[in-house]
Amino acid sequence: xxxxxxxxxxxxxxxxxxxxxxxxxxxxxxxxxxxxxxxxxxxxxxxxxxxxxxxxxxxxxxxxxxxxxxxxxxxxxxxxxxxxxxxxxxxxxxxxxxxxxxxxxxxxxxxxxxxxxxxxxxxxxxxxxxxxxxxxxxxxxxxxxxxxxxxxxxxxxxxxxxxxxxxxxxxxxxxxxxxxxxxxxxxxxxxxxxxxxxxxxxxxxxxxxxxxxxxxxxxxxxxxxxxxxxxxxxx
Numbered sequence: 001x002x003x004x005x006x007x008x009x010x011x012x013x014x015x016x017x018x019x020x021x022x023x024x025x026x027x028x029x030x031x032x033x034x035x036x037x038x039x040x041x042x043x044x045x046x047x048x049x050x051x052x053x054x055x056x057x058x059x060x061x062x063x064x065x066x067x068x069x070x071x072x073x074x075x076x077x078x079x080x081x082x083x084x085x086x087x088x089x090x091x092x093x094x095x096x097x098x099x100x101x102x103x104x105x106x107x108x109x110x111x112x113x114x115x116x117x118x119x120x121x122x123x124x125x126x127x128x129x130x131x132x133x134x135x136x137x138x139x140x141x142x143x144x145x146x147x148x149x150x151x152x153x154x155x156x157x158x159x160x161x162x163x164x165x166x167x168x169x170x171x172x173x174x175x176x177x178x179x180x181x182x183x184x185x186x187x188x189x190x191x192x193x194x195x196x197x198x199x200x201x202x203x204x205x206x207x208x209x210x211x212x213x214x215x216x217x218x219x220x221x222x223x224x225x226x227x228x229x230x231x232x233x234x235x
Contacts, residue, residue, distance in 0.1 A: 003075070004189075005078055005107075006041075006065055006078065007027070007034065007044045008065055009046045009081070010047040019109065030044070030078050030080065033078060042068070045064050047059060047061035056082060056086065058106060059097075065077060070098060072102075079107070079108060141220060161211075164182065164210065186231070189202075195216040196222045199216070200220065
């Protein structure tokens with residue numbers, strides 16, 4: 001039982017389409033590692049289209065990994081890289097600390113051509129460093145995405161989906177006066193202290209349409225009020 005291992009494979013749809021990251025490729029490499037290391041492979045868990053920004057315990061495959069550990073069916077967790085399992089430093093350090101207590105080692109097969117095993121002091125040291133770098137990368141991606149989105153909004157360029165008050169012409173957003181009048185009304189009602197929920201109920205009762213034709217919700221109104229695309233309307 002001391003050599004029982006679970007392999008965890010994950011890709012997101014974006015990675016598959018842009019980077020060619022393959023579950024099958026990960027599978028092949030992890031199986032080869034287990035064989036070379038004399039580990040008894042109990043389970044291979046594959047997750048496709050799941051972001052590592054979600055905590056491991058909230059992913060179906062992640063829950064399966066944790067269940068195997070809690071039931072003491074495995075003593076080794078094998079992944080290709082740290083970001084297959086974690087992008088949040090707190091989650092990575094918390095989970096692996098619990099694994100250490102349970103006598104479970106994490107093996108990262110491809111870390112710049114080297115393999116890291118947290119059963120060793122040096123492996124644990126490198127894991128602590130990499131967890132911080134993984135979270136930094138996630139935050140930088142989020143920052144770049146927010147910057148790009150704000151640029152598109154400020155220059156009235158299309159971003160998905162086309163927002164209320166605008167229509168799409170090529171890659172540009174063109175003002176729709178009829179819809180912008182609804183936005184103006186929302187801003188006026190909010191300036192009067194009317195709640196998001198009350199505005200939504202008022203619009204629904206009057207049959208005022210949303211962009212998609214769906215019902216108004218407090219969250220819909222809140223999104224419009226806080227969207228800096230409408231800063232000129234609110235001014």
